[in-house]
Amino acid sequence: MSEKIIDLGNGFWNIRGDLRIGGVLNVGTQASLVQLGSGEFAMLDSYPLSGEIRDQVMQMTDQGRAVTAVLNLHPYHTLHCQAVARDFPQARLYGTERHRRQHPDLDWQPTLIDTPEAAATFASDFVLTVPRGIAHTTANERVHAGSVLAWHPASATLHVDDTINVLPMPGPLKRIMGEDKLFMHPTMSKALTGDPDCIEQLGAWVDELAHTCANLRHLCAAHSGIRSFAPGEFGPALKKAFDRTLPGLRKALQS
Incomplete structure (x- = not known):
């Protein structure tokens, strides 16, 4: 995967970045730059900008001065918070409780990004939504199913880290099986809260997300890329992805 910035209109x-596991396997990551209705900019997630991408972002944002907020949406995506805080020192820095624990030296906003207060703060530009029925963080730090999803109605784009993924289909398979497939994060069953109705809560949230994003055109997934949809296609694809997880979710809840 090569670093690039993609104009979705x-x-x-969306900034597609590199993330190497053990310095070798590149699983990729993302951040997004969004122009707000005010004319200012916000960053969704943190990524260290360099080279041509950095030059382009700085040119667009008055050398970074127009970036007024950085929204760190995934509690386990913490590697690059310091780099972005240095790039945009005047921006209000939002994150989860885990971001604050990982980087106590940074000047975090008191409002956590996974709260109704944060959603209200950015409601004129985004719908920020947190899955119900699963824990945002767990004792097992390999369980990455929980995150804040950011829906940007102006561009009909959903920015999501880990909770929803895209399975890329190679060319020959795409001709047989169709477009890249959506799937819920593989650790979803391990993130269930354990409440008797947690699966129903999660299913209701999926239905709400499908309704909210009914006219979605672009899904930006952290480690698997971007998939484009025709209006009305995303909701059914999302519900199919959730339905495929149900047997595993039910088994996990019973065990």
Whole structure:
């Protein structure tokens, strides 16, 4: 995967970045630059900008001065918070409780990004939504199913880290099996809260997300890329992805 910035239109740019496990396997990561209705900019997630991407972002944002907020959406995506805080020192820095624990030296906003207060703060530009029925963080730090999802109605784009993924289909398979497939994060069953109705809560949240994003055009997934949809296609694809997880979720709840 090579680093690149992709203009999805209507003030939304997705940055595809590199993330190497053990310095070798590149699983990729993302951030997004979004122009707000005010004309200012926000970053969704943190990524160290360099080279041509950095030059382009700085040119668009008055050398970074127009970036007024950084929204760190996934509690386990913490590697690059310091780099982005240095790039945009004037931006309000939002994150989860885990971000604050990992980087106590940074000047975090008191409002956590996974709260209704944060959702209200950014409601004029985004719908910030947190899955119900699963824990945002667990004692097992390999369980990455929980995150804050950011829906940007102006560009009909959903920015999501880990909770929803895209399975890329190679060319020959795509001709047989169709477009890249959606799937829920493999650790979803391990993130269940254990409440008797947690699966129903999660299913209701999936239905709400499908309704909210009914006209979705672009899904930006952290480690698996971007998939484009025709209006009305995303909701059924999301519900199919959730339905495929149900046997595993039910088994996990019973064990």
